[in-house]
Amino acid sequence: MCVLGLGLIGGSILRATHDAGRRVWGWNRSADAIAGAADDGYDVGTDLTAALTRAADEDALIVIAVPMPAVDSVLQAIAEHAPAAPITDVVSVKAEVAAAVAARGLQARYVGGHPMAGTNHSGWSATDPALFADAVWVVSTDPGVDADVWVRVAQLALDCGSVVVPAGSIEHDSAVARISHLPHLLAEALAIVGAAGGPLALGLAAGSFRDGTRVASSAPNLVRAMTEGNATALRNALDEALHALTTAREKLNENSTETLVDAGHAARLQYEQHQRFDITDVTPGEPGWRENLQDAGRRGGVVRQIRSASPG
Amino acid sequence: MCVLGLGLIGGSILRATHDAGRRVWGWNRSADAIAGAADDGYDVGTDLTAALTRAADEDALIVIAVPMPAVDSVLQAIAEHAPAAPITDVVSVKAEVAAAVAARGLQARYVGGHPMAGTNHSGWSATDPALFADAVWVVSTDPGVDADVWVRVAQLALDCGSVVVPAGSIEHDSAVARISHLPHLLAEALAIVGAAGGPLALGLAAGSFRDGTRVASSAPNLVRAMTEGNATALRNALDEALHALTTAREKLNENSTETLVDAGHAARLQYEQHQRFDITDVTPGEPGWRENLQDAGRRGGVVRQIRSASPG
Numbered sequence: 001m002c003v004l005g006l007g008l009i010g011g012s013i014l015r016a017t018h019d020a021g022r023r024v025w026g027w028n029r030s031a032d033a034i035a036g037a038a039d040d041g042y043d044v045g046t047d048l049t050a051a052l053t054r055a056a057d058e059d060a061l062i063v064i065a066v067p068m069p070a071v072d073s074v075l076q077a078i079a080e081h082a083p084a085a086p087i088t089d090v091v092s093v094k095a096e097v098a099a100a101v102a103a104r105g106l107q108a109r110y111v112g113g114h115p116m117a118g119t120n121h122s123g124w125s126a127t128d129p130a131l132f133a134d135a136v137w138v139v140s141t142d143p144g145v146d147a148d149v150w151v152r153v154a155q156l157a158l159d160c161g162s163v164v165v166p167a168g169s170i171e172h173d174s175a176v177a178r179i180s181h182l183p184h185l186l187a188e189a190l191a192i193v194g195a196a197g198g199p200l201a202l203g204l205a206a207g208s209f210r211d212g213t214r215v216a217s218s219a220p221n222l223v224r225a226m227t228e229g230n231a232t233a234l235r236n237a238l239d240e241a242l243h244a245l246t247t248a249r250e251k252l253n254e255n256s257t258e259t260l261v262d263a264g265h266a267a268r269l270q271y272e273q274h275q276r277f278d279i280t281d282v283t284p285g286e287p288g289w290r291e292n293l294q295d296a297g298r299r300g301g302v303v304r305q306i307r308s309a310s311p312g
Numbered sequence: 313m314c315v316l317g318l319g320l321i322g323g324s325i326l327r328a329t330h331d332a333g334r335r336v337w338g339w340n341r342s343a344d345a346i347a348g349a350a351d352d353g354y355d356v357g358t359d360l361t362a363a364l365t366r367a368a369d370e371d372a373l374i375v376i377a378v379p380m381p382a383v384d385s386v387l388q389a390i391a392e393h394a395p396a397a398p399i400t401d402v403v404s405v406k407a408e409v410a411a412a413v414a415a416r417g418l419q420a421r422y423v424g425g426h427p428m429a430g431t432n433h434s435g436w437s438a439t440d441p442a443l444f445a446d447a448v449w450v451v452s453t454d455p456g457v458d459a460d461v462w463v464r465v466a467q468l469a470l471d472c473g474s475v476v477v478p479a480g481s482i483e484h485d486s487a488v489a490r491i492s493h494l495p496h497l498l499a500e501a502l503a504i505v506g507a508a509g510g511p512l513a514l515g516l517a518a519g520s521f522r523d524g525t526r527v528a529s530s531a532p533n534l535v536r537a538m539t540e541g542n543a544t545a546l547r548n549a550l551d552e553a554l555h556a557l558t559t560a561r562e563k564l565n566e567n568s569t570e571t572l573v574d575a576g577h578a579a580r581l582q583y584e585q586h587q588r589f590d591i592t593d594v595t596p597g598e599p600g601w602r603e604n605l606q607d608a609g610r611r612g613g614v615v616r617q618i619r620s621a622s623p624g
Contacts, residue, residue: 116516136516167512175513179506183520185569186498188576189556193549194491195579199612200479201487202586204428204448208495209583211523216580220573227569235564237505242561244501245554252547257497257539261532264500267507268528271521274514300511 001156002027002055002085003063004074006034006044009090009115010065011127013160014042019129020159023058027051029070036124048074052081061152064089064097068229071097075104086149088113088139088156092176093230094169098142111153112140112169114176115162133161136302141166141294147285151306154284163276164303166293170233177233182241184223185234187216276302283307313468314339314367314397315375316386318346318356321402321427322377323439325472326354331441332471339363341382348436360386364393373464376401376409380541383409387416398461400425400468404488405542406452406481423465424452424481426488427474445473448614453478453606459597463618466596475588476615478605482545489545494553496527496535497546503528588614595619 001024003014014026014037025043028034034044045051055062062085066074071091078087087110091097094112101110115137137157139150154164167175191213194201215223227234248260279301282292293303313336315326326338326349337355340346349356357363367374374397378386383403390399399422403409406424413422427449449469451462466476479487503525506513527535539546560572591613594604605615 116518138516165512165515171512172516175509175516178509178513179517179521182505183502183524185557185560185572186502186524187520187580188572189553189560190495190498191576191579191583192556192572193494193552195582196552197487197490198610199586200477200483200610201490202583203477203588203612203614204450204484204487205491205583205586206428208499208527209491211526212495212498213576213580213583214523215520216576217584218577220570220577223573223577224569227573228567231564231567235561238557238561238564240505240508241501242554242557244504245497245550245557248497248501249547249550249554252543252550255540255543257536258532260497260500260504261535261539264503264525264528265530265532265535267500267503268525270507271503271514271517271525272529274511276515298510298512300515302515 001025001063002051002060003065004048004051005064005066005070006037006124006127007065007067008122008126008131009117010063011037011124012117012129012131013063013065013090013156014044015127015129016132016160017156018042022159025051025054029066033124048077049081052077052085055085056082060085061156062087063156064091067091067225068093068096072100072104075100075106079104079106085109086111086146086152088149088153090115092226094138094140094172095232096229098140098169107144109146109149111145111149112142113153113157114138114172115157115160130161132157135162136165137162138165138167138172140169140172141290141297142169143290145290147289150290151284154303154306158304158306166279166297166301166303168294171294171298173230173233174236177230177237181227181230181234182237184215184218184227185238186241187213188223191216274300276300279303280305280307313337313375314363314372315377316360316363317376317378317382318349318436318439319377319379320434320438320443321429322375323349323436324429324441324443325375325377325402325468326356327439327441328444328472329468330354334471337363337366341378345436360389361393364389364397367397368394372397373468374399375468376403379403379537380405380408384412384416387412387418391416391418397421398423398458398464400461400465402427404538406450406484407544408541410452410454410481419456421458421461423457423461424454425465425469426450426484427469427472442473444469447474448477449474450477450479450484452481452484453602453609454481455602457602459601463596466615466618470616470618478591478609478613478615480606483606483610485542485545486548489542489549493539493542493546494549496530496539497550498553499525499528500535586612588612591615592617592619
């Protein structure tokens, strides 16, 4: 396995898969960033061509773990040095990466991924082989994904201790806009309105304000990268929120918050009562496997163990 | 002291002031609700006229601790049986109570209050003499408040272990709309948009969604009572939030979240860095005392000890 980019996510994957007994090597553009990894004895370097040539020779799974703005230059290098190698990525948006992969003609061997794990710290010292333990790791079920590559990417997630959620890129982006990026926008707005009340309001603030604004303390550049990277899906989620709040504003003219409060309470209950189920009846490669996985993922299914059609 | 209404707040005040060595009795409409208080040896009953006649005889501070819809009938009884007794209340909105008090001609002896303490449980078994420890307790600085009554109400808050935040009724209602009622509306909207993403979205939800929707799990009738009771101020706060989010939606067309994220982050920092200061230079009754307290409260000041102008 070849991990490109050794930040928090890439570095943690290098460590987790190494601990799981996989042969893995890593590349990072900057030598400074991997000094810690080299000191710890990991097989890392700054020569991208060498890393990719080796990946091509060994049919290694390439894991793209660089930030979105750097993805295309890495794809260009892959197209040149390892065009037949299986590829995945860990970028937090999926449709944009899939489009970049297709633009380089690499889609036949690409299956996107997204481990839902914390990203608030950075650098080798923050890497943790247990970062993905019990996390959910989305693995793409877009049309055209190759069953063998899908199994390899899913196995990577399982080796890291995660459960696999099968989902299409667009559905993934819509889901994370709703449950991860919209919360940031609402937290920022709440913080703004609270602080506009001055020291009196801030001095009266208690749990509901503290919790509702918590993620507004995240570094602005990280929040911007996250939300702007998923702008298309986030626009739709924000429009839905604006619709709910604008309707509530009209009802507030009649002094009622019933519609919003009842619907919001029911929705929160749905979240609290959400239960995953294990997908055990789909074998990648069999007819309809991709659609079946995607449908199960949509209903809350996760993969904890790979069923393989191939005898080896 | 005479506490009218022995729910969570009233019952806890009865217990806290009793523990502080005050002579205190309580009234509640329903006998069932105070059986526990009577069993525990507290001086409680269901005869409102008797409780108020005694308050008039002893010049006791009357604490109105019934829900907003029951406030006016209690005020009517006070006007009949104890029209000269000092009055305060613990209702979570202040302008509406002040208006009801004025409508009964009781404003000369009334100073509103609002202890900012939890209300998610109810009944005598939930009461706690330590409920108000280290809480903030808003005490009204509306035009016309009597200095002696103000001191008695502030002393009640201090006896319960709280610090006193001086504020006008309208400023209070605006502040709690911003930091307590708006968070509920945003949490409900976020829960709705998240759940609309179905099991896939709910299964990917992590900390930001969990925290951002936490208060949506509060009982809908409590959230409605809170938000609808402060509808006027809440409309303004919601309009400010809608303005911030609508502007952000326009910027999102250009794929930027910079304006919202930077302002939200700065606002959250203001909240995290908010520091109270002690108001030590205002003596109730001296010229300008009310305006000085109100101004200090606006700047984040709290009263921890009462300075009294009277020699006794």
